[in-house]
Amino acid sequence: MGEHEVIEQDKSKFIDSLTVHLSKLSRKMLKIDTREEVLKYITDSFLNVFNCDVVAIGIIEGDQLVMNSSGEESSKLDVLFPAKDINPLLLEGSMTKENDLLAHDSVLRNYFDDNNFSTWFTMPISDEDIAHGLVIVGYQEDTILYDEMRSHFDELGEYVAIVLDLINRNKHKRKSMFDMHLIANQKDHDTTVDELVSIVTGFSGRESQSNSAAIYLFNEEKNSLIMQPATYGYVKKDSIIELTEDNLLNTYFPNVERVGHHSITVPLTVDMELIGVLYAEKDSEHIYTGYDLDQLEIFGNYFSANYENMQLINKEKEQKKALENMLKVQQEMMKFTIKSDGFTEMNEKLGELLNSSIILYDRFFNVIDFYLHDDDVFSKQAVKEAGMYARKNRTLKQVTFDFVINEDYIFDGMPISDGKEIHAYIGIALPDNFDMELLALTINMIKNVYSLQFTKQKIAINAQEQIKGSFVE
Incomplete structure (x- = not known):
């Protein structure tokens, strides 16, 4: 070599x-x-x-x-x-x-x-x-x-x-998150959604050097994505985006999680469910980069996490309020079991609590009493026919069943019992927005109060029979 x-x-x-x-x-x-x-x-x-x-x-x-x-x-x-x-x-x-x-x-x-x-x-x-x-x-x-x-x-x-x-970039992200979190913490603990939107859109617009930034939240009743107050800059896009049968986000918002364009859209999700979007725009001479997308996704995640927390807090408050109201109604209903032997006032209080009409049958499905709520209109004869129909068509194994009145009103039927025997059957039309987590507690309360009233009636009847027997003797 x-x-x-x-x-x-x-x-x-x-x-x-x-x-x-x-x-x-x-x-x-x-x-x-x-x-x-x-x-x-x-x-x-x-x-x-x-x-x-x-x-x-x-x-x-x-x-x-x-x-x-x-x-x-x-x-x-x-x-x-x-x-x-x-x-x-x-x-x-x-x-x-x-x-x-x-x-x-x-x-x-x-x-x-x-x-x-x-x-x-x-x-x-x-x-x-x-x-x-x-x-x-x-x-x-x-x-x-x-x-x-x-x-x-x-x-x-x-x-x-x-x-x-x-x-x-990571250092800048951490600083932005710290600053945003600091501002959020300086607010009262009862920070509103509008205040959270203002904080997030402000940071999103400034940090990405956008001309405008906005948050749209999904409104189920209107089937639309609605722009929330406190946007950053002037947003050219419509404030209400009506949704059609096409559920693809790209149909309504451009450049979903795509860089290289003058506008960008970041989905906002809670538990894998879309709750809205973070939308931002730059002028025609600038585009969104991968760094901008990372920043906006961090701000979007921050919003989603805090929004979910707010919803949970509000739900807890509503549940607490509903529970307090239910206990109050229970106390009122218990008073009626002392004052009277009937069910008219009890049905009325229960109907007010549940925003529902109430129908009450005895154990043979004969009408005892019923309460009409708001605009509900039906006759006692219709209630009677619904009871007879349920008696003939339900099976003995069915614990719950429906009472159907005039084909328009459907009531959830359930037995009232003391654990030994069935005293009666009650029909309730629960509203769609009723808190299902309170449902079991509410049903137990209803059964206990009504069962107590029936037990009281039974004791009174037995006492009368004993008095009659003694008198005859």
Whole structure:
């Protein structure tokens, strides 16, 4: 093997070894989450892996290159910082002493020549024309730097720039979330949906540099998506979006979770169910980027989480209010069991509690009494016929069944019993919005109160029979 072949083989091995080292550097940086740690890691790696004598990393601040990280021996490079009017060539690609394009009187070149550095090179930290800084490396003794190494260092510099950009974005996201959460916490604990909308649209519009931002929430009764008050800027889109049979969000809002356009839409969901959208627009000269989408999704998730929490709190308040009302009605109904032996006032109170008409049959499905609520209209004969029909058609195994009156009114029928025998049957038309979590408690209350009244009647009848028997004797 000739000398040239040996040199080429050594060169190939060195380049391969360099590639492995740079790959390890890249993977390691993925686990680092602060800029200071990344730059220190790069500095230490150049000193330890590439055995250089001095290394320094300058970060661009304004129009200057300012020292950010360096090795212990690299204080000699302090004189190079801060650097003003940075030569653009240094930020376009890696440069070595042998292939530099700098002017002969450049500060960097003169420094290394004046201080007898045999070899030096630079590595830009830049990606997609966005320059973050520059790595400067020097060797006191002659060191071979193959021209093929430059492309590998350029790739490393791009990777460092990407990592720094991700760290900056995450830091900015965390700050935005902290600021938004701080503002939300400064409000009263009874923050309204409108106030939450105002906070989220404000941050969404400012952080994404949008002209406008708005939140639309789904209204089930109107089958529409309705723009909520407190938008950011002027929103050109209609305030009410009526929904048709087509349930695809793209039909009503453009660019759902798509970047590269002047507008963008982020779905808002709670438990995998769509509750609305966050919609934003920029002017015709700007588009939404992947970073904008990440930001808006974070704000959207923040809104959804807090909106769900508000709904749960409101539901808890409504349940508490309904429970208090039910207990109050129960107390009133219990009073009637003391004052009277009938069911008219009890049916009325129960009907008011449930917003329902009430029908009451004895155990043979004969009408005892009924209460008409609001605009319900039907006759006693119709109630009687419904009872007879249920008696003939229900099976003995059916615990609950329906009472149908005039084919228009459907009542949920259930037995009233004391656990030993059935006293009667009651029919209730529960409203659609009735809290189902209170249903079991409500039914138990109804059964207990009515069963008590029937038991009271039975005791009274037995007492009368005993009195009659005693009188006859």
